[in-house]
Amino acid sequence: MKNSKRLGYIKIAPNVADALTHGDPVLALESTIISHGMPYPQNLECAKEVESIVRKNGAVPATIAILNGIPCIGLNNEELETLALLGKNAQKTARRDIPAVIAVKGNGATTVSATMFFASKAGISVFVTGGIGGVHRHGEQTLDISSDLTELGKTPVAVISAGVKSILDIPRTLEYMETQGVTVAAYRTHEFPAFFTESSGCEAPCLINTPEDGARLIDASLKHGLGSGILIAVPIPKEYSASGNLIEAAIQTALNEAREQNITGNAATPFLLARVNELTKGASLAANIALVKNNAAIGSKIAVALAKIRK
Ligand code: PSU
Ligand code: MN
Numbered sequence: 001m002k003n004s005k006r007l008g009y010i011k012i013a014p015n016v017a018d019a020l021t022h023g024d025p026v027l028a029l030e031s032t033i034i035s036h037g038m039p040y041p042q043n044l045e046c047a048k049e050v051e052s053i054v055r056k057n058g059a060v061p062a063t064i065a066i067l068n069g070i071p072c073i074g075l076n077n078e079e080l081e082t083l084a085l086l087g088k089n090a091q092k093t094a095r096r097d098i099p100a101v102i103a104v105k106g107n108g109a110t111t112v113s114a115t116m117f118f119a120s121k122a123g124i125s126v127f128v129t130g131g132i133g134g135v136h137r138h139g140e141q142t143l144d145i146s147s148d149l150t151e152l153g154k155t156p157v158a159v160i161s162a163g164v165k166s167i168l169d170i171p172r173t174l175e176y177m178e179t180q181g182v183t184v185a186a187y188r189t190h191e192f193p194a195f196f197t198e199s200s201g202c203e204a205p206c207l208i209n210t211p212e213d214g215a216r217l218i219d220a221s222l223k224h225g226l227g228s229g230i231l232i233a234v235p236i237p238k239e240y241s242a243s244g245n246l247i248e249a250a251i252q253t254a255l256n257e258a259r260e261q262n263i264t265g266n267a268a269t270p271f272l273l274a275r276v277n278e279l280t281k282g283a284s285l286a287a288n289i290a291l292v293k294n295n296a297a298i299g300s301k302i303a304v305a306l307a308k309i310r311k
Helices: 014-022 042-056 077-089 095-103 112-122 147-154 170-180 211-223 244-260 265-279 283-310
Strands: 005-007 010-012 026-029 060-067 070-073 091-093 108-110 126-128 158-161 183-187 230-233
Touching (some): 010 014, 010 112, 014 026, 014 060, 026 042, 026 112, 026 283, 042 060, 042 077, 060 077, 070 095, 091 095, 095 108, 095 112, 095 147, 108 112, 112 126, 112 147, 126 283, 147 170, 158 283, 170 183, 211 230, 211 283, 244 283
Parallel strands (some): 010 070, 026 126, 091 108, 126 158, 183 230
Antiparallel strands (some): 005 010, 060 070, 060 108
């Protein structure tokens, strides 16, 4: 096998490095969704299927994680499996955790903030995930605001997600992104989607109708050196949004339980995701997998369109 390319202390998989050198489309993927967002073995299946969807749509997938203290851009199947099996034994790694994981040569599953950071270092402009973090409910008291939002304010990477979950305070999340200067666009809808459901009751600041629209938005931001990120919110496919109301009820229960059990900080999101999945008997996991795959297809098309513009 060809040696991986090293960019400073970052390891870039050969096929990813090759694509970047030629200006071919590359799509970054995060790894906390594998370790903390879904149970084994669905997490591994989903990660592999997402990578294959990206390839089918003409882009090169680059899942990002820290393995044995080395930030890796692009994982092989063995590395994906390692991470999927580690599950919550991998460290959930947001921006603030990067030095601590590297210093002890640990295994870190990168959240949206840390994935954006490494994607940007490697020169990748488009990144797909399921949902991003946001302002937690009662965030005005707890100050629990995901570092995903500040990262979006200062790192020039476009993130394709299904919006944010209603475990969060969606109106305040949008307000906070406005403050941070994040460009937010919804895909083929005027409403900002709420992950499991298409509607949040909040209007999206900007509308895009095609992958080419998305690519032009990203190109405009990059060309003018804004330095900030873009959030492209894609609603969950219609056939899965039906279970949204059932899932909403489970979210309310899980939120109450988290409050009673005093689960806070970076443990909050993984707890809520796992509990909602138990309460809905797997319906939320099926919906989660479906929307990630849909985001991967649309994100790949955006990456392909962007590469065409920028070549
Ligand atoms: N939301 C999801 N699934 C996830 C996450 C968020 O629907 O897996 C993960 C992502 O990695 C995101 C992180 O970046 O949780 C946010 O965590 P926190 O709220 O602790 O910032
Ligand atoms: Mn938090």
